Structures are given as structure tokens and as C-alpha cells.
Amino acid sequence: MRDVPDRCDGEPMGIISRGFRGRRTEGGDRLPPGQYLEHGFPVLSAGPTPRVPLDRWEFAIDTETGQTHRWTWPELTALPAETPTVDIHCVTKWSKFDTNWEGVSLDTLFEDVETSVEYAQVYSYGGYTTNLPLEDLLDGKAWLAYRYDGEELEPRHGGPVRLLVPHLYFWKSAKWVRGIRLTNEDWPGFWETAGYHNYGDPWREQRYEGD
Numbered sequence: 001m002r003d004v005p006d007r008c009d010g011e012p013m014g015i016i017s018r019g020f021r022g023r024r025t026e027g028g029d030r031l032p033p034g035q036y037l038e039h040g041f042p043v044l045s046a047g048p049t050p051r052v053p054l055d056r057w058e059f060a061i062d063t064e065t066g067q068t069h070r071w072t073w074p075e076l077t078a079l080p081a082e083t084p085t086v087d088i089h090c091v092t093k094w095s096k097f098d099t100n101w102e103g104v105s106l107d108t109l110f111e112d113v114e115t116s117v118e119y120a121q122v123y124s125y126g127g128y129t130t131n132l133p134l135e136d137l138l139d140g141k142a143w144l145a146y147r148y149d150g151e152e153l154e155p156r157h158g159g160p161v162r163l164l165v166p167h168l169y170f171w172k173s174a175k176w177v178r179g180i181r182l183t184n185e186d187w188p189g190f191w192e193t194a195g196y197h198n199y200g201d202p203w204r205e206q207r208y209e210g211d
């Protein structure tokens, strides 16, 4: 006899119903509506992979008063790092559970940043942009990630450094991230301008404008 799944709710399960239930419920409660569980790691890039030499790489936070906070690669990687394990959800319907990252919490980067605005415009090497409320980057919800699964982050997945904001659809997790501009107004980014939802909460299935 093979094991019965943990989520068994007590109804009698023959081999056929078990297989059927297994497929339908793979992912269970952790899978947002309309998503399926992916075991590989697809690459989704709207353009070519930009190559940024580490000695020229920098990350900046630009405030509404014109102040810029900058980090070089040695400065960023000298900051205290965290190793979040998170589920990620792409708007094209794949979700991947328990992805392992290493990087710096945005809370650390924002420690000395004074701002009174609500919006963040994230921009990347290569020209990609995405927007989100500043509060979605704070309080342990976002990281600048430079390692994945114990290895340095591959260029196709956003290396040397990508944003990781796992509670929103993965298009908000800008690869090859270069900076964050803090603004009074909310400026839609690359996919947000192209008809994707402005906020992108996978649990409310906010895929497209109007969802």
C-alpha cells in the first residue's frame, strides 16, 4: 500500500480517486487561484539579458527630495544578508514553492532613507521598470537577492542582483535591478503600462487591468 496524502480528509480513497485528487490538489492551500505547481525554474525576460560588470554595478535609491543613496557591489554584499525561502507566482500561471534566496532586506537599505511618499518605481539595467507601493517593499516583504539555491544568481534569472517581492506576481521582482525611485505619483511600469494589473496580488488573482 502506498502512503495516503497528508491532506486526506477522511473519505475512502481507492487508487483511482487518489490519483485524480492528487492532480487536482497538488499545491493545496499554498497555490493561489488559477496557478499550477512548477518544479523547474522557467526564464521570463522581455528582452536580452544585460551584462553588468561588477566593478561598474551600482544600486541607487532616489528620494523625492533629490537625494540619492548608492551602493556598489562590495558595499551591498557587505551588508547583513538574509536567506528567505519563499513561494513565487508568475502571472503566466506557474508557481514555485520553497525557492531559496540570499540577499539584503530592503528594510536594511531603507534604514537611512528619509521619505514621505507612497510609491516606488523600480528600474533595471536593460530598461525594465515596475511600480509598487513603497510599503510593499518594507517590513520583511522584499529583498535584493544575489544568490539562488546556494549559487550566485544566474544572469538569466536576474544576476548579479534582482528584486524579490514574493507576495506579488513575479513580474514585480525586477531582474538586473538598478534602482528605486520614490515618487509622489504612481507611475505604471513596463507590464503595468501594457495592461497588467497595477498591484498584482496573486491571492486576489489581479492579473490584468480591471481584475
Ligand SMILES: Nc1nc2c(c(=O)[nH]1)N[C@H]1C(S)=C(S)[C@@H](COP(=O)(O)O)O[C@H]1N2
Residues within 6 Å of the ligand: 041, 042, 043, 044, 045, 046, 047, 090, 091, 124, 126, 128, 156, 157, 158, 170, 171, 172, 173, 174, 175, 176
Ligand atoms: N528586468 C526584468 N525583470 C523581470 C522581467 C523582465 O522581463 N525584465 N520579467 C518579469 C517576469 S514577467 C517574471 S515572471 C520574472 C521571471 O523571473 P525568472 O526569469 O527568474 O523566472 O521576472 C520578472 N522580472
Ligand SMILES: [Mo]
Residues within 6 Å of the ligand: 044, 090, 091, 092, 170, 171
Ligand atoms: Mo511573469
